[in-house]
Amino acid sequence: MLPENLLDPSLVLSTSTALDELTLEIVPEKILEALRALKAQKFERFVSVTAVDRYPMEPRFEVVYHMQSVARNLRVRLKCRVSGDNPKIASATAVYAAANWYERETFDLFGIDFEGHPNLTRIMMPDFWQGHPLRRDYPVHGHKYDYKSE
Numbered sequence: 001m002l003p004e005n006l007l008d009p010s011l012v013l014s015t016s017t018a019l020d021e022l023t024l025e026i027v028p029e030k031i032l033e034a035l036r037a038l039k040a041q042k043f044e045r046f047v048s049v050t051a052v053d054r055y056p057m058e059p060r061f062e063v064v065y066h067m068q069s070v071a072r073n074l075r076v077r078l079k080c081r082v083s084g085d086n087p088k089i090a091s092a093t094a095v096y097a098a099a100n101w102y103e104r105e106t107f108d109l110f111g112i113d114f115e116g117h118p119n120l121t122r123i124m125m126p127d128f129w130q131g132h133p134l135r136r137d138y139p140v141h142g143h144k145y146d147y148k149s150e
Contacts (some may be wrong), residue, residue, distance in 0.1 A: 006076065007037050012018040019143040021075055028063075028080040028089055035065070035078075035095040043067045046096035048093060050086065051102055065092065078091030088113035092122075109134040 005014040006022070011034045013025040025033045044072040047066035054060055068075050082089050092099035102124040103114040111132035116142055122129065131138055 006041070007034055011037070018139060020133050021077060023077040023079060025079045025081070028082055031063075031065075031078070031080050032090050032095060035067075035092055037065055038076065038078075039095060041069070042071045043069045043074075045070055045100040046092065046102075047075075049092065049099055049106055051112055053134065053136045054126070055084065058084055061087050061110060063089050063106070064113060074089075082112065086113070087111065088115050090115050091117040108132065111135065116144055 007024060007026075011026055011030045012026060015025070016023045016029060024034075045068040046067050049063065049065050052062040054062065059084045061080060061084065062099075063080045065078040080089055087110075089104055089112065093103065093114075094116060096122065100118070101123065102143065103117055104120060106112055107114060107117075107120050108122045109126045110130055121127075124135065
């Protein structure tokens with residue numbers, strides 16, 4: 001199990017443990033600092049980034065990062081809460097290149113802007129698609145399109 005003092009306390013808002021996996025809620029503005037600190041501690045594998053929509057709560061979104069240290073056989077989860085109005089957070093691609101496609105997927109499906117991402121474009125939905133289908137307020141039956149005119 002990971003020590004709860006894995007990161008500088010000024011980066012961490014809260015900690016919890018479930019199923020022997022540590023979750024650290026990180027100050028959103030300090031996510032890159034937290035990722036760099038983990039990388040320096042041999043968390044060399046960026047497993048994934050995704051989001052959770054807590055609508056109608058505010059902050060609406062949780063951006064969730066899963067990290068692994070293969071060398072130390074350890075895992076940690078980082079969470080950052082971001083506002084539903086203009087949701088954005090710094091791109092992890094500056095620290096882990098593997099974040100690229102995961103951030104594009106999260107952008108496409110939830111509409112979260114990863115600032116500084118080298119190519120933040122749709123990856124799952126067609127370019128003409130309106131909205132973000134994993135948002136809780138997205139129409140259950142989707143939008144109706146005239147595909148012949150596209």
